[in-house]
Amino acid sequence: MYIAVFSFIVCSAVMVAGQGLYNYRLCFGATWICLILYTVAKFVIYVFLVERIHVVRAPFVRRSRDWLYLSCLVLMSVSFLAVAVNAYLSPIIIMEADDGRCHMGIPGKASIPFMSVDIVVDVVLTSVFIYLLRPVVKMHGLNKTHVVRVPKSPILGREEEVHGTAMRKSIRKLLWKSLIGSLLIMIPTIANMIQFYIMQGRELALICLTLCTLDGKCDCLSVYTNTWQVLTI
Template identity: 25%
Template structure:
């Protein structure tokens, strides 16, 4: 018997392969350290979008730490600990997905915010309803009958989700990411060029990049070409971020499909960690790049200088820049609404 036993014959150690343990332990330590370093930058200026990113970091760090403690300190060879492992995965994985969806909803809302507050934005309520009702239903159902069992053949903890939960989760994740990304670009189209109708008639992969970088005339007098180019670049990065996030989720759920919902504990922890951390890093790259594009290179390195940089007219694209760069506040939102 490869596992160590205590009184009563209860398993105290997981019988997983040593190579799997080494891979999972290494990834956990490296990713946790990297996330702690980048978290310091996120905490500097907190606004709506940075609060969401901050909570994403907290969710990812807590998941990595708690899963590592459960796996390496107590092990998963007991039935109760095997069940605790899948509950741990579900809590942090699903909460990370909710935060990511809220991030996309906020981005879609802020590009329209010069004319709409949240209380009067029908699209905002529609998007929130999709997240809370659609994904909320799937999340609640996933807690009822998850897979958590000790395999009698090799005495290894196997955890996962049944096919009837995994398939709706994958479909909804693809739908909400594509829908909110297209919605963001659709609302921002009038600040870039008239590329959308032509792009929709052409192949998406061929036409979207050159159309986004179209240097046609600005649709508004207070919308200079450089700001239109920045917003177009935001839209292009948003498309790339969507494909990156979807690729990690599809890879994670595809492994779960292939194993019929029965993954070894270390593999489930590893795949969920890659999925959650991939989303965090992508969103951090997206918001950090947008903030740097809007900050002058010769500005002093202090918060006041960054805030005073944004003195452009309160157009939706300027509000979006403030929103991501840390200089956005509710006061500027009300000011933009009053000017409208």
């Protein structure tokens, strides 16, 4: 995902600052760079959400034998590829004659399904992840200290109490970061798709590339924080 987002930033900078988007050919190239790299980055973030479910549910089971992982992966892939292809089939590429500036985007018939799928997939995969954490939360408890059954020892007891407290705090942080990360993934995409809908797909190229860049950065931040929290547990 870092490669996809970094490539998007570099290509966008080259097209805007280096080339200038002063003719239709450059506008056409920038539009397809935006579409392809943006959808690749989004697909990777959804794959991460599915992988997160597998790590929590059955980390020692082959993915080919994890029915929940396969179901989430297939449903996510089919729904996302459908809206991505729909966007690929109807891009809007316009060089305005009055100001000579590039306008790009996707029409409402493509932006609304894209936004809907993004919200549904994000909410469903995050909900499944939190649901799978419920047994762990109940086991360790969020309001009491978890102590493992071992021979009584004041020293061990103190160590176990500290360990249980740390585990409880880590799980709480993971739950909150998962919720916040889901919002960070959804909000920029929703804002971008609403902008496309309001502008009827004729968004100024610089604004479009800027919003997509911010969206990709939010996705990277969400992946980084969630991955680090899972590893610390």
